[in-house]
Amino acid sequence: MGDSEIKLISGPTHAGKTTFMSQVASNLVGVKIYIDFEDSQVRALGPGDLQAIEETAAEIRKKETEDGAGRVFYFFDEIQNLQGWENWVDRLHRQGAEIYLTSSRSKLINEFSSRFSGRSKILRLFPFSFREYLQIKGNRIAEPNFLTPSSSDELLCMFFQYFENGGFPDVIKNNDISLSRKYFEEELQKGAAAGYDIQKLKKIAVFLISNMASEYSSDTLKKVSGLESEELVDTYLDYLEDIFLLYRVPKHNNLQESGKEKDIPRKIYSGDTGIFKAVYPGYPDSLGLRFENLVFLELLRREKQVFYFRNKRECDFVTKEKDSQNVSAAIQVSVCFGNPVVREREILGLTEALDEYGLEEGLILTMDEEEIIIADSKDGKKIIMVKSVWKWMLEYRK
Structure with missing residues (x-):
């Protein structure tokens, strides 16, 4: 029986989940098996292939340790793409393996917590914070209460750069906001592959991002997108929230007043501040x-x-x-x-x-x-x- 928790690193695509997992792996000693389930060839793995992976890990462990008892670490990227992954991960963990998973689907968080209750740990990764932005830019971070006027001015200038570009690691490293636009288009293509009308999905996403921090109504989104019903609108919103592109935030003092969850007013927020100008550069700021x-x-x-x-x-x-x-x-x-x-x-x-x-x-x-x-x-x-x-x-x- 595995004595360690199964770790899930959850967050949007391009937020640094794989890099983080690599950093974790570099500090561990044992047999390390990495699989990227975003790879189309890997997605086609069947039960026999999974068994072969386990056998390969056992062979490596036997070669690298005298008694064949070394630790085995599995690192699975975008695990939601493997059908029936829960049973396999459960078996590996019960056999003593240490397991790290990543997922860019928010719905997996609750499913994971429920399935592996008491033996799981979730780390939520977001686009970089301002503190992380300064670190990646190589700036020494002074305590906010001990700043000189000149260092305050410098930090304020850097804050505005961070505010404009957002927190995606490669956008920051390359100072290239066009990458945010590329990420946005990638997620829409995935939505199309999942059966959503890409043009209607895009109309909803662009409208909501350009009206971030504001309430929305299903009627407005029906008109904007051309979708026929509130149910369809909700399905599209569920997808955009599932991929961390948008968040819906409820009005608190309606939570007790309303007997129906769908009747609670909500505001919409974007998953990254830099995406506004990347997605809709011509929109009045x-x-x-x-x-x-x-x-x-x-x-x-x-x-x-x-x-x-x-x-x-x-x-x-x-x-x-x-x-x-x-x-x-x-x-x-x-x-x-x-x-x-x-x-x-x-x-x-x-x-x-x-x-x-x-x-x-x-x-x-x-x-x-x-x-x-x-x-x-x-x-x-x-x-x-x-x-x-x-x-x-x-x-x-x-």
Whole structure:
């Protein structure tokens, strides 16, 4: 019986899952078997071929160790492409092998957790964070609270580059936003191969990406795409979410009010901030919405459950800890916080959410403003921390 957990590395294509798995493999001692199930020839493997793989691993182990008892490590890329993979992986693990899997399908996360309950571990990989962006660019990361004015200016410039290009590793390394467009087209082609109408899929994806951080309606998506029914629209949305291209975020204060999950309003967010200009370069830019999308992805990296709040006013994000049922934070995102009208709106929306969930402190993330505000609310005084988003992003270390 394997005494180690089966590891699943989950995230979008081109986010660095294979590279990460290679780094893990380089630190392990034993027999290592790597198979890429994205390869069309490998996808055709049958039961006899899988048995042959096991036999090959056993032979290598026998040659490399005197007693034939060395560890065996399997590394399987894009495991969802192997039909019936669960039973095979289960058998390998019970025989004592250590197993690492990758998948670029979000639906596999729940299936994996359920199938291998108690003996599995999931690592979610996203496009690079700002901290990781600085590392890949070779920058020394100073503590946000100990920055000189010149280093602050330099980091702010780098933040804007990161914000524009997004976090895909090769986009950053090559400073080539056109790669994001290529990735987008690749995923649409996979969707076509899976039976989706590529033009309708593209119309929905482009419309939603160009309206990121906004609510959507099925009726609008029907008109945009030409799909005949809400059910079909939902099927296409499921696919776009399954490949990590889009995320749907529910309105929190409707969760209890609505008896039907499909009736809960939702906002849409993109899987990477750089994809906006790559996919729709001619569309009028909405800096504020992309800025909000950036914060959303950072909250996911921090393993938060993410929602939004709207009653009389709106709060961009309310979050819960990973396994909690209670809202623990409320966050506004503002690119124009210096504008008095915007300032009032953001503070009022945030304090309404703080009152709703019994929180004493809220957060407003800006481009570069910082202060502490003591705000009045119906439940008394609230503390509001105003922080620049790039410093906030550098505060977090996993």
